[in-house]
Amino acid sequence: MTKAKDSRVGGKNMNDVKKGMSRRSVLKGGAVLGAAAAVNMPFIRPSYAGSSLKVSTFGGYFEQSFSSFIYPAFTKATGIAVESVPQSESPAFLIQLQQASKAGAVPMDICCMPQSELLRGRELKLWKTYDLGKIPNASLLPDRYVNKIPSGVDGVGAMAWYTTFVVNKETVKPLPDSWKALWDPKYKNSWGLQSGGVSNIIEITSMVWFGTNDLLNSKEGIDKVIAKIAELKPNVKLWWEEEGTMQTALENDDVLGGTYYNDVAHTMAGNGTPVVSLFPKEGGVVDFGSWAQLDVSKKIAEAQAFINYTCTAEAQELMARHVGSVPLIDRAKMNLTQAEFDNVSSDVPPILVASEARLKNQSYMDQAFTKMLAG
Amino acid sequence: MTLVSPPDLSRYARFVQRTGRLGGRWVLAWPAVILGIFFVIPFLLLLRVSVAESGFGAMGNGGFTAASYLAAFQNDVFVYSVVFSVVLAAVVALISIAAGFPFTYAITRMSRRAQVCWLVFVLMTLSLSEVLITFAWQVMLAKRVGISNLLVWLGLMAEPVSLSPNLGAVLACLVYLVIPFTVLVLFPGMSRIDPQMAEAARTMGATPARTFFTIIVPIMRGPIVTCLMMSFIVGIGSYVAPMVLGRPEHWTVAILISKAATASNDMPLASAMSVLFLAVASVICLIIYRLGVRKV
Incomplete structure (x- = not known):
């Protein structure tokens, strides 16, 4: 529910669907390319050339962009064909994986998990650990994107996305430069904020008013943060659950702005909606997904090759341009223009999602949030 | 009329008689x-999960406890x-029956051709998904393109306003969803009422009302x-309309259950809430039903 990208109905998706290749044509193309690569390099052909890998990303826009732009480039580079699988964003996805793994089925070899879900999957013993020695490019990623556990590494960063302060530039003047504007009494009944214990407003409130996310490690701390969020209630018109709801509200002037996804906001602005995505001085909230390999998967070498490829500057640039994701590697190592970079990211240091605290206290956060809203 | 008249069961009845x-x-x-x-097997599974110990996973942590029921209470x-x-x-x-009853009565007084047109129209609205209808209502009540613009154009309002999220929006959307059922349930019976009965009443001096x-x-x-019961059941299980068109204080139990199941991953709590709510609804x-069968 947090990142229901599949519910997006923005024009970008439609256009890309039209422009992009169908999954089948990508697969066909991939197979041809794979065969060509195998023919071209008969002597240095790696053992996996001509094989295939099932990779899942969030269904909808993400999956389409990946299968149109990223997988073909990977297949060209390695000869491994990729079968793209749409992935549910519901937390029930992990339960489905658990059931599949009990039944010995392999719905996909690699999936893209948000950090909190990666940690949950770890508790369910769903993931294989990687041999980092075989994924040299992982060293290009900052440490926080590589999930080290005692038995190895079970998640390597795939892509990131920002939640920013998205406002209607025609009605909100001057443009706010701080998240504190959300609390400003002059914006009565104006904002649309993501609802529920999964909402990043928790991290935003904690960082902006208390200067730290450590508060979220304890129930008392969560209570403090939630009490501060309660002060927002007169200003919030829409507590959105589905991002499509917020998109419609922004497009129809039902809200002046609020917390929303940077990439969708850019798409909407491109389609003529007068919205602007702001990175307040405290930073946008960045969350990221990691490539996790299912324990039941047998494609070890192929998975290593795939992850090694996605950690390259080339792949990260492709993702920034075509998927709209935030690059995980240092900007200096990439060839993105200023405009391309500004489209997906910002130099303002981000607010990080409190993944560990969420793993421990998600249930409490959700209850406290619901109680605050209904109370 | 063939559209909605009950199926001919006489052949079936003869078959049952013959086969003994x-x-x-x-x-x-x-x-x-x-x-x-x-129905029964999924329900038994639901009961089972509702008494499991809280924990992540489809079955919680297994075991037997009433903790989830207590937590819900x-x-x-x-x-x-x-x-x-x-x-x-x-x-x-109540709103659906108040609006749907006279509407259905009006349809039954129309020509055969007009009746078919109206019934096809009502059936067609049933083919739309609830999600689609809800988002259409969100747009219809919006400030930029919504019906308030129409009222401004007609000179009835000074400037367009945003009409959702609020309770009125939730109610409007739910009534829209329920009315086709109301019409389809009432139509067969109402179309069989002998018009001479009303005429007799009128000749004896009764007003139309x-x-x-x-x-x-x-x-x-x-x-x-039957109609009240059906509308009630559709309304009590509503999920999308209150979530999209309502404020948090308008959240139905279905939303809370889904939150417990997906956001908190607490299947036992979600199941216990479902069982309790099912009991209340039943x-x-x-x-x-008892009100319906009791003789006056």
Whole structure:
């Protein structure tokens, strides 16, 4: 529910669907390319050339962009064909994986998990650990994107996305430069904020008013943060659950702005909606997904090759341009223009999602949030 | 009229008579099997999960405990939401019948061709998904393109306003969803009412309104109760409309259950809430049913 990208109905998706290749044509193309690569390099052909890998990303826009732009480039580079699988964003996805793994089925070899879900999957013993020695490019990623556990590494960063302060530039003047504007009494009944214990407003409130996310490690701390969020209630018109709801509200002037996804906001602005995505001085909230390999998967070498490829500057640039994701590697190592970079990211240091605290206290956060809203 | 008249059961009845008691039982076995597979077994699983210990995963942590039921009872938000859902469903059912009953009566007085057109139209709205309808309402009530613009154009309002999210929006959308059911349930019975009865009342001096309330409504008592029950059930299980068009205080139990199941990953709590809510809804439906069969 947090990142229901599949519910997006923005024009970008439609256009890309039209422009992009169908999954089948990508697969066909991939197979041809794979065969060509195998023919071209008969002597240095790696053992996996001509094989295939099932990779899942969030269904909808993400999956389409990946299968149109990223997988073909990977297949060209390695000869491994990729079968793209749409992935549910519901937390029930992990339960489905658990059931599949009990039944010995392999719905996909690699999936893209948000950090909190990666940690949950770890508790369910769903993931294989990687041999980092075989994924040299992982060293290009900052440490926080590589999930080290005692038995190895079970998640390597795939892509990131920002939640920013998205406002209607025609009605909100001057443009706010701080998240504190959300609390400003002059914006009565104006904002649309993501609802529920999964909402990043928790991290935003904690960082902006208390200067730290450590508060979220304890129930008392969560209570403090939630009490501060309660002060927002007169200003919030829409507590959105589905991002499509917020998109419609922004497009129809039902809200002046609020917390929303940077990439969708850019798409909407491109389609003529007068919205602007702001990175307040405290930073946008960045969350990221990691490539996790299912324990039941047998494609070890192929998975290593795939992850090694996605950690390259080339792949990260492709993702920034075509998927709209935030690059995980240092900007200096990439060839993105200023405009391309500004489209997906910002130099303002981000607010990080409190993944560990969420793993421990998600249930409490959700209850406290619901109680605050209904109370 | 063939569209909605009940199926001819006489051949089926003869078949049952001919095949005798044993054959009759076999015929009934099929629906029983289907009911068992698609209702009883999932319900037993739900009961099982509801008494499991809280924990992540489809079954929680296994074990037996009533902790989830206690947690649901002690949760003010849940209790409030149960009451709210029941009241919401009742209001939706009453508005739908108040609007749908005269509407259906008007249809039955039309020509055959007009009747078919209206019924096809009503059936068509049933083919739209609930999600689509809800988002259409969101746009329809919006400030930039919504119906308030129409009112401004007509000179009835000074400037366009945003009409959602609020309780009125939730109610409007739910009534829209329920009315087709109301019409389809009421139509067969109402179209069989002999027009001479109303005429007789009129010749004896009854006003049209009096005829309607003293002749038509009492004859339709049975379908009205069925209709109320059906509208109530559709309303009480509503999920998308309150979530998209309502504020958090308008959240129904269905939303809380889905939150417990997906956001908190607490399947036992979600199952316990479902079982409790099912019990409440069943009791209310039973009361409505008893009201229907009781002779005046």
